[in-house]
Amino acid sequence: MHIGILTLTFFMPGCGSLKEKRQRMGGLHQRFGRNPAVAVCESGERDRLDTSEWSFVVAAKSQREAESLCSEIEDKLQRTVDGRVSDVSREFL
Template sequence: MVIGVLQFEILIPGAESLKDKRRVIASLKDRLHREHMVSVAEVASQDNPRLARLGLALVATDGKRAGQVLDQISAKLRNIREGQLGDMSRTIIHGDGGDAPEPNPADLDTGLLEQEMQARALRADHS
């Protein structure tokens, strides 16, 4: 199992309000989810109408496939019309692929992106 993580900023110079920002970000999140089956969440700067910091995660069977999808998404983000791509970083996490025991929640990183990924995984397991 491989987890691909992309953290990025979207600058929205024309946004006058949080409502303007939400319209742009909701459209982007929906499009990325629909076209690439990834999870996307705003993870910081929620109160800034001209800046959005987002986290995106995907699960793949191998690193090559995860990298290809992240490359496609990165190219798409560089060409969005509603805003401009700011800083971006990506991480590929390789799991052992075996029957590893469930991690102890006390041992998990408490960063915003990691919390969102864990919450979404739990919801997916229960549906």
């Protein structure tokens, strides 16, 4: 079993409230939480209006599969979130 931890920080200029911030992030729990190999949570910057940090924990049979799934998640987030990715970190256990 291989575990990957993908953490992304998003910058959302012009975000005026926590409610707007949640709407702009667009239901990441619902989209990625359906996959039994992925756990997702808002891991930081919860009280800042213009920044949001999310972590994804991926479980896979091989490190290559874990890396592939992390890449898929990152690519999808880059296209769908109403904000700019300002930092990405990956760790594999």
